[in-house]
Amino acid sequence: MSAVGAQVAHATSLVGSDYPNDISATxxxxxxxxxxxxxxxxxxxxxxxxxxxxxxxxxxxGLTFDGAFLADGTTPLIHQQNENTTYEWTFGTVTGNDVGNxxxxxxxxxxVNFGLFTDGGFLGGKKVIGIADGDTAIFMFTVTDGSFTGxxxxxxxxxxxxxxxxxxxxxxxxPTPIPGAAWLLGTGLFGLVGLRRKFxx
Numbered sequence: 001m002s003a004v005g006a007q008v009a010h011a012t013s014l015v016g017s018d019y020p021n022d023i024s025a026t027x028x029x030x031x032x033x034x035x036x037x038x039x040x041x042x043x044x045x046x047x048x049x050x051x052x053x054x055x056x057x058x059x060x061x062g063l064t065f066d067g068a069f070l071a072d073g074t075t076p077l078i079h080q081q082n083e084n085t086t087y088e089w090t091f092g093t094v095t096g097n098d099v100g101n102x103x104x105x106x107x108x109x110x111x112v113n114f115g116l117f118t119d120g121g122f123l124g125g126k127k128v129i130g131i132a133d134g135d136t137a138i139f140m141f142t143v144t145d146g147s148f149t150g151x152x153x154x155x156x157x158x159x160x161x162x163x164x165x166x167x168x169x170x171x172x173x174x175p176t177p178i179p180g181a182a183w184l185l186g187t188g189l190f191g192l193v194g195l196r197r198k199f200x201x
Contacts, residue, residue, distance in 0.1 A: 010150045014173035016158065017104035022046040023171045025156050027053075031148045036063065038139040038151070039071070042131045044158070047167060049130030052122045052157035054094045054108075054115040062145030065091035068116070071136035088129065089116050089139070098122045099155055104174045108153045127160040 009030045016023025024043045029036065042050045057063060068089040096109030099122050116139060119126045131137045153175050161169030 010152065012152055012154055013176040014154060014156050015176050016044075016171040016173045017102055018171045019046070019161060019163070019169065023048060023158050023161060023173055025050055025173055027154050027156075029151055031143065034143045036141040036143055036148060038141065039136060040131060040139065040156075041136040042133045042158075044133040044161075046133065047160070047162040048133050048158045048169075048171075049127040049160045050156050051118045051125030051127055051130035051159050052115060053117075054099055054112040054122050054155040055151040056111050056153060057114045057151060058146070058149060060146040061148060062143065063091070063114075064142045064144055065116075066140040066142055068137055068139045071138055089118055091116055091141075092121075094122055100172065102172055105155060105172055108155055108174065111153055112155060122155075122157055125157055125159055130159060 009028065011026070011028040014025045014027065022045050024045075026041045026043055028039045030039075031037075040050065040053065042048065092115065094112050094115040096112075098115075099105050099109060099112060101109075115122050117124060118129050156173040158171045158173065160167045161171055163169035
């Protein structure tokens, strides 16, 4: 169990596989004691709804889903479809087949194992309770067992994407790759640090 008072934070960015210039999201996770907060922002530049998330819950980590709401704290992410049916975000297991077989998704199929959905599964979803472009949603969990080290990688499904003609587009956003130049820069900085320590000694 993570110690009460411990704080761990992670952040990641996603970009659309079909609409890389238009669809994007940012996700941050913060653990304070046993309370885990997942903050998800639809940063897309076109009208769209983020309706599902998939991610990796490490072996041994126990999570209980406590609910979801918009960041303003006033609007739960729940929609009453009619008198008999209420659609809301649910937490459940995911397999590689559940996330489809798009080329951009394949590297992550064997990694994701859990997700948040608005209707039955990752490739389902109800846009009426998705996270609209420009909105931020908060998902609350309680860590019941194990130590939190992150939930990466994340995948996000978008629906009702404005594709230039209509709101019929859909997309799956995957982690933004770190450019090769950034890796080289990081390697160079570590090298400089090593040289500086060598000269100091």
